[in-house]
Amino acid sequence: MPHDYDENHVHNLLPAEPALRVKALETILLEKGLLDQQAVDAIIDEYEHRIGPHIGAKIVARAWNDLVFKSMLLEDAETVLREEGHAGRQGEHVVVVENTNTVHNLVVCTLCSCYPWPLLGVPPAWYKSDAYRSRAVSEPRAVLSEFGIDIPKSRSVRVWDSTAEIRYLVLPIQPKESIGLPAPELAKWVTRNSMIGTGLPQRPKDDQ
Amino acid sequence: MNQLDHFSGEETHKPFDEPWHAELFAVTVHLSERNLFSWAEWTDAIGEQISKVKLIRPIDGSNDYYNVWLHALIELISTKGITDAEAILELQNRWADAYRNTPHGKPVKL
Numbered sequence: 001m002p003h004d005y006d007e008n009h010v011h012n013l014l015p016a017e018p019a020l021r022v023k024a025l026e027t028i029l030l031e032k033g034l035l036d037q038q039a040v041d042a043i044i045d046e047y048e049h050r051i052g053p054h055i056g057a058k059i060v061a062r063a064w065n066d067l068v069f070k071s072m073l074l075e076d077a078e079t080v081l082r083e084e085g086h087a088g089r090q091g092e093h094v095v096v097v098e099n100t101n102t103v104h105n106l107v108v109c110t111l112c113s114c115y116p117w118p119l120l121g122v123p124p125a126w127y128k129s130d131a132y133r134s135r136a137v138s139e140p141r142a143v144l145s146e147f148g149i150d151i152p153k154s155r156s157v158r159v160w161d162s163t164a165e166i167r168y169l170v171l172p173i174q175p176k177e178s179i180g181l182p183a184p185e186l187a188k189w190v191t192r193n194s195m196i197g198t199g200l201p202q203r204p205k206d207d208q
Numbered sequence: 209m210n211q212l213d214h215f216s217g218e219e220t221h222k223p224f225d226e227p228w229h230a231e232l233f234a235v236t237v238h239l240s241e242r243n244l245f246s247w248a249e250w251t252d253a254i255g256e257q258i259s260k261v262k263l264i265r266p267i268d269g270s271n272d273y274y275n276v277w278l279h280a281l282i283e284l285i286s287t288k289g290i291t292d293a294e295a296i297l298e299l300q301n302r303w304a305d306a307y308r309n310t311p312h313g314k315p316v317k318l
Contacts, residue, residue, distance in 0.1 A: 011307070011308055011309065011310060011311060011312055012307045012308075012310050012311075012312055012313075012314070012316050013307070014304060014307045014308060015228070015307065016226075016228070017300075018228055018271070018274070018275055018278055019226070019227070019228035020300045020303050020304055020307075021278060021282075021296060021297075021300050022228045022231050022232050022235070022278065023231075023300070023303050024296045024297075024299035024300040024302075024303055025235065025278075025281070025282065025291075025296055026231065026235060027299055027303070027318070028290075028291045028295060028296065028299060029235070029239070029290075029291075032290065032291075034239070034242065034244065034290065035235065035238065035239070036238070039238050039241075040231070040234045040235055040238050041234075043233075043234035043237050043238060044224075044230045044231070044233075044234045047223050047224075047230070047233070047234075048223050048224065048230065052221045052223070053221055089237060089241075089247075090247075111251060111255035111258070112251050112254045112255045112258060113273070114251060121221060121223055122223040122224065122233065124221075124222075124269070125225065125268070125269035125270045125273070126269050127269065128267075128269035128270075128273045129266070129267065129268050129269035129273070130258075130262050130266040130267045130268075131266060132269070163251070164247055164248045164250075164251040164252075165248070192221060
């Protein structure tokens with residue numbers, strides 16, 4: 001239709017309604033001197049380009065290779081992460097929970113989407129969905145099986161509900177085939193989902 | 209149908225699906241860091257909003273979630289007396305007009 005052509009090509013494309021509302025909100029905050037656009041851009045850049053699951057993977061790989069580091073991490077992750085420079089936002093009060101032959105840990109936030117940002121970045125969409133939020137608690141084994149993990153009956157499943165005060169990171173079981181590898185190689189085995197509990201470490205794709 | 213089927217095996221780290229999700233996320237973090245509200249106040253606000261909406265329908269983790277987030281943020285800063293939904297709507301309409309009336313390729317300004 002000529003009208004559509006006009007809207008899309010002669011004039012600027014109208015952003016979606018919520019995008020316009022966010023723009024309006026930013027305009028008001030800027031006018032009131034409550035917002036520094038450069039600081040906002042820096043936050044976006046940080047979470048888009050610098051912070052992500054590769055950081056958590058490095059920590060897990062080190063724990064697999066270094067038993068002293070591992071016990072310190074399980075004992076007092078907050079101090080260890082602060083010393084490693086990973087305290088950042090939502091990094092306060094991180095607790096690391098270890099998967100063993102008797103326990104599989106699963107992390108959720110039933111209230112909103114609390115998550116250890118400095119170690120894993122921004123949570124994936126499914127972590128923020130109602131389906132995951134409610135079912136991870138009511139039927140964790142069914143949820144795990146949909147993620148492709150079947151936990152034997154002999155192993156209990158423990159669900160950790162994150163809050164603004166405490167956030168969890170799962171220390172997965174190290175795959176036998178990866179034992180002896182140097183930490184930088186090991187880190188490639190650690191998937192994001194394995195640190196949430198909805199996945200297991202995997203042989204890196206370039207190694208298959 | 210399994211509600212989580214489409215998530216299985218998904219391992220790509222894509223922080224934000226849309227630019228406005230990123231803007232909204234960063235604005236919220238920024239306002240909290242400027243002490244306009246504490247992070248606990250924020251999680252309470254969004255938690256309350258999620259609880260209300262999920263009584264009516266399940267929330268997906270993308271556009272839907274950030275729409276709920278936006279609503280919660282506007283309510284929270286309204287209770288702080290910073291602005292209100294009406295003022296935001298008025299400005300939103302002005303931005304929409306500006307987009308409609310600005311020739312393609314020219315920067316959109318109010």
